[in-house]
Amino acid sequence: MSMVRQKRTIPGTSIFDGALARKGYALNKMCFSFNSADNRDAFSRDEDAYCDAYGLSDAQRAAIRGRDVLGLLAAGGNVYYLAKFAGILGLDVQDLGAAQTGMSKEAFKAMLMAAGD
Amino acid sequence: MAKILGGITTSHVPAIGRAIAGNLQNDPYWKPFFDGFPPVHDWLQKVRPDVAVVIYNDHGLNFFLDKMPTFAVGAAASYQNADEGWGIPTLPPYTGAPELSWHIINELVEREFDLTTCQEMLVDHAFSLPLKLLWPDDEYCPVHTVPVCINTVQYPLPSARRCYKMGKALGEAIASWDDDLRVVIIGSGGLSHQLDGERAGFMNKNFDLAFMESLIADPKWVTQYSNEDIVEKAGTQGVELLMWLATRAALPGPVRKVHANYHIPISNTAAGLMVMEVAG
Numbered sequence: 333m334s335m336v337r338q339k340r341t342i343p344g345t346s347i348f349d350g351a352l353a354r355k356g357y358a359l360n361k362m363c364f365s366f367n368s369a370d371n372r373d374a375f376s377r378d379e380d381a382y383c384d385a386y387g388l389s390d391a392q393r394a395a396i397r398g399r400d401v402l403g404l405l406a407a408g409g410n411v412y413y414l415a416k417f418a419g420i421l422g423l424d425v426q427d428l429g430a431a432q433t434g435m436s437k438e439a440f441k442a443m444l445m446a447a448g449d
Numbered sequence: 450m451a452k453i454l455g456g457i458t459t460s461h462v463p464a465i466g467r468a469i470a471g472n473l474q475n476d477p478y479w480k481p482f483f484d485g486f487p488p489v490h491d492w493l494q495k496v497r498p499d500v501a502v503v504i505y506n507d508h509g510l511n512f513f514l515d516k517m518p519t520f521a522v523g524a525a526a527s528y529q530n531a532d533e534g535w536g537i538p539t540l541p542p543y544t545g546a547p548e549l550s551w552h553i554i555n556e557l558v559e560r561e562f563d564l565t566t567c568q569e570m571l572v573d574h575a576f577s578l579p580l581k582l583l584w585p586d587d588e589y590c591p592v593h594t595v596p597v598c599i600n601t602v603q604y605p606l607p608s609a610r611r612c613y614k615m616g617k618a619l620g621e622a623i624a625s626w627d628d629d630l631r632v633v634i635i636g637s638g639g640l641s642h643q644l645d646g647e648r649a650g651f652m653n654k655n656f657d658l659a660f661m662e663s664l665i666a667d668p669k670w671v672t673q674y675s676n677e678d679i680v681e682k683a684g685t686q687g688v689e690l691l692m693w694l695a696t697r698a699a700l701p702g703p704v705r706k707v708h709a710n711y712h713i714p715i716s717n718t719a720a721g722l723m724v725m726e727v728a729g
Contacts, residue, residue, distance in 0.1 A: 342681045344648030349604040353514050364513045366534045402647070411645035411685070412509040412602055415463075416534030424464070425717045429649040440650060447652040448713030 348410050356408020359396075362386035363413035372420050401431045451549075451626040454496040455707070455726040456700050457489060458636040458664075458693040459582065461505070461575045462716040466537045469581060485710030485722045486582055492707050492724050493583060498633040500546050500593045501583075502553075502623065502699070503576050504616070504692045505637040506601040508533065510573035517603050518565035520615060522557070523596035524550040528572045540577045546593035549626055553595065556622035562615055572596055579637045592633075601638070601689050609679065610672040612691045616698030624701060636696030638689025640711075641682075642718035651684045652719045658711065660690060661723055664697040665706050686718075693723075703728045 346352065353360075362383065365371045375382040383393050395403030399421065404414055418428055430440040465482075468474065474483040510533050512518065524547050530539040554566055580590045597619065600606055607615070623632050640657040643649055660683075663670035671679070671694055679688050697704070707724040714720075 340677055342648075342677070344646045344651075345643065345680060345685055346646055347604050347677065347680065347685075348602065353603050357514060360509075360514055364509055367510060367532060369532060369536065372534070405645055410509075410514075410602060415644070416509070419535040425462075425644055428644065429717055432645070432647055432649045443650050444652070444714040444717060447650075447654065447719070 346405065352408045352410070354408070356392075356410060358387045358389065359392040359404065359407060359409050360413040362388065363409070363417045366416035366420060375420060401428055451623050451628055451630040451632050453620055453623055453632050453634065453700060453727055454498055455492075455704065455724060456634040456636060456696040457579070457583065457724050458696050459579050459722045460639055460715070460718055460720040461578050461637045462718050463533065463535060463537060463574050464716040465578050465582070466574055469578075469585075470538045479715070481712045482715050482720050485712070486585075488708040489583060489722070489724055492726070493633075496633070496726075497631060498592055499630045500549060500595065500632045501580065501635050502595045502597060502619070502632060503579065503635045503637060504597045504599065504695050505575035505579075506689055506692060507598050508573050508575060509602065511567075511571040512598070512602070514603060517600055518598070519600050519607050520562060521565040521567055521570075521598040522550060522554050523567050523570045524554060525568050525570055528570055528576070528594065528596060530573070530577045531571045533573055540581055541589050543572065543577075543580070543590050543594045546595050549593075549623070549628075549630065550595050552626050553619065553622045556625065557615070557618055560618045562618060567596075570596060575637045579635050583635075597695075599691055599695065601686070601691065604676070606676050606688065607691070608672075608676060609674060609691060609694055612695045613669060613672050613698045616695030619695070620699030620701055623699070634696045634699045636692040638692035639683065639687055640690055640719045640721040641684050641687040643684030643686060644717055645685055648684075650717055652713060653683055653687070654713060654719065656682045657719050657721060660693070661709060661711070661721055664693065664723070664725065665704060668694075668697045693721075697725065700725060700727050
């Protein structure tokens with residue numbers, strides 16, 4: 333019996349399941365800590381030390397350093413927690429959308445508008 | 450006995466909190482969204498609820514992946530809003546209804562829904578913003594509240610079928626409470642949107658409108674779908690429509706649509722709003 337359930341593929345979409353929740357635990361735990369303004373300040377003062385304290389993997393650390401949204405997702409980041417990291421950077425969800433789709437922010441916002449037609 | 454008056458379902462995004470804090474209700478971007486609410490205010494004036502049972506999903510304020518309940522019910526005397534990471538001004542605390550909460554907990558567990566019970570619970574924008582949208586002029590939310598949280602963060606999520614059953618049991622539990630309270634159910638989430646992945650920005654107006662209509666005439670319609678089907682059709686966070694479904698299921702018998710609004714986009718989200726009144 334296989335331990336892995338057959339996963340279906342939805343283009344451009346991942347399902348945050350147990351495998352990703354395990355892989356991303358340290359990264360998500362760090363991002364969860366950003367609910368606190370003091371923790372956000374501590375991260376901003378010394379990013380590397382803050383990542384050390386949460387035990388991020390090399391891939392997670394590289395994605396944090398590179399502000400690489402798709403890399404953060406691939407490293408097990410969950411968008412609800414990553415949104416708190418984006419907040420530190422002053423990025424909104426249109427910035428995140430643009431970064432993930434490779435569009436300019438203006439083009440991404442135009443796409444959102446067009447969905448209402 | 451407690452009486453369920455109806456249900457109000459709405460979308461939530463943190464940016465609504467920023468818009469309220471900045472008084473942007475008449476800004477051209479926000480006006481089509483905020484203009485949906487006056488008819489809801491009129492209905493609330495008419496039905497005068499004492500209690501709001503709020504079905505919502507936490508976004509990593511109260512719950513982390515260390516312990517992730519499928520269904521959680523608040524049982525506190527009050528609930529605090531808090532900074533979710535963006536420094537948006539927080540809203541004042543909410544008054545609980547702990548006796549009703551414990552009645553709901555007892556009844557739901559009796560009916561085989563194995564809940565997590567929370568005597569302390571931070572409530573995030575998904576809980577606080579609908580209440581602010583419904584009672585914008587009150588500094589403190591004027592009704593007592595019971596938070597009911599459904600996991601949409603970490604799979605497996607409860608299926609639509611399961612959320613429908615939970616909502617139905619929740620409604621029956623409320624209706625069996627031996628106190629003449631007037632209760633409104635609020636469902637906060639959806640509609641179609643996707644924040645993450647290369648498909649970010651995805652929305653599906655046709656699916657959303659079909660789902661909204663289904664709640665009136667054929668409320669089990671969406672239970673034919675798995676959560677992965679719903680993600681495919683409505684986006685990764687579109688699965689929050691489970692809050693609407695559980696709300697509808699908590700309403701006894703047929704409902705009348707009092708009001709609906711639908712607008713794309715607010716932030717990255719298709720914003721839906723609906724008021725359903727219990728018929729008869």
